[in-house]
Amino acid sequence: MQLGVNVPNFGPGTDPxxxxxxxSRIEELGYDLLMMSDHVTVTPDVAERYxxxxxxxxxxxxxxxxxxxxxxxxxTVTVLPYRHPLLVARMAEGLQQLSGGRFxxxxxxxxxxxxxxxxxxxxxDRGRLTDAHLAALHEARPGGATPVPLWxxxxxxxxxxxxxxxxxxxxxxxxxxPWLRATLAAHGDLPALAPRIALDVTAxxxxxxxxxxGVGTLDQIADDLAELERLGATxxxxxxYQGDPQQTRTPExxxxxxxxxxxxxxxxx
Numbered sequence: 001m002q003l004g005v006n007v008p009n010f011g012p013g014t015d016p017x018x019x020x021x022x023x024s025r026i027e028e029l030g031y032d033l034l035m036m037s038d039h040v041t042v043t044p045d046v047a048e049r050y051x052x053x054x055x056x057x058x059x060x061x062x063x064x065x066x067x068x069x070x071x072x073x074x075x076t077v078t079v080l081p082y083r084h085p086l087l088v089a090r091m092a093e094g095l096q097q098l099s100g101g102r103f104x105x106x107x108x109x110x111x112x113x114x115x116x117x118x119x120x121x122x123x124x125d126r127g128r129l130t131d132a133h134l135a136a137l138h139e140a141r142p143g144g145a146t147p148v149p150l151w152x153x154x155x156x157x158x159x160x161x162x163x164x165x166x167x168x169x170x171x172x173x174x175x176x177x178p179w180l181r182a183t184l185a186a187h188g189d190l191p192a193l194a195p196r197i198a199l200d201v202t203a204x205x206x207x208x209x210x211x212x213x214g215v216g217t218l219d220q221i222a223d224d225l226a227e228l229e230r231l232g233a234t235x236x237x238x239x240x241y242q243g244d245p246q247q248t249r250t251p252e253x254x255x256x257x258x259x260x261x262x263x264x265x266x267x268x269x
Contacts, residue, residue, distance in 0.1 A: 004035055006076055009060055035075060089141075104148070107151070108152070240257060
């Protein structure tokens with residue numbers, strides 16, 4: 001099972017130097033995948049969670065492709081209705097070539113009503129547009145001889161349906177394990193599982209039936225990863241961002257958590 005990291009490509013503390021350091025640490029620690037979020041314009045509703053500067057993921061990942069050697073690079077997730085699907089296919093193919101076959105394209109429908117309005121795309125039609133764009137993208141299959149893996153994000157019934165129809169992997173976000181077990185049991189035709197979970201290391205064990213995967217002590221998080229592997233996950237992306245943009249000013253705690261988890265996994269049978 002591959003293990004990756006969702007890197008904040010936004011926020012008041014993020015700049016090219018910090019992004020370069022994120023990539024260096026992730027690769028040095030032996031993680032397999034580095035992913036980034038997608039917003040085209042930072043409208044007020046986006047800014048509450050992911051404020052400026054917001055580094056465009058395709059450009060940033062292309063730059064990081066030249067600064068890394070082994071780590072896979074991807075989007076979690078590209079909002080499909082924001083761009084023509086042939087443009088997305090073209091950018092994905094370029095990144096696949098520039099990175100030496102290391103690109104993963106995660107896609108989804110998005111959530112920002114204001115961003116949709118700013119781009120002149122009908123928010124009410126986002127599901128239909130995502131379906132249409134995904135069908136076109138699946139037909140194009142960027143990457144040539146090495147097709148770009150296509151991860152379909154989201155936890156709704158529509159997202160699961162899209163993953164079954166077009167995805168190389170289903171990419172649900174911030175899941176609790178009981179819900180994930182039930183969903184997998186109810187859908188026997190899902191593609192590979194590649195969830196994005198939290199990374200929030202706590203001193204005391206986290207409790208409760210709705211505890212998100214990745215929240216708790218290092219032992220709990222290691223158990224979550226082991227359970228995800230038993231459930232068939234081929235990749236898991238850790239998300240250390242807890243929703244406070246000021247976190248981006250001090251990335252060191254996230255780096256320490258990633259280092260501690262990597263060491264814990266090496267030393268625990």
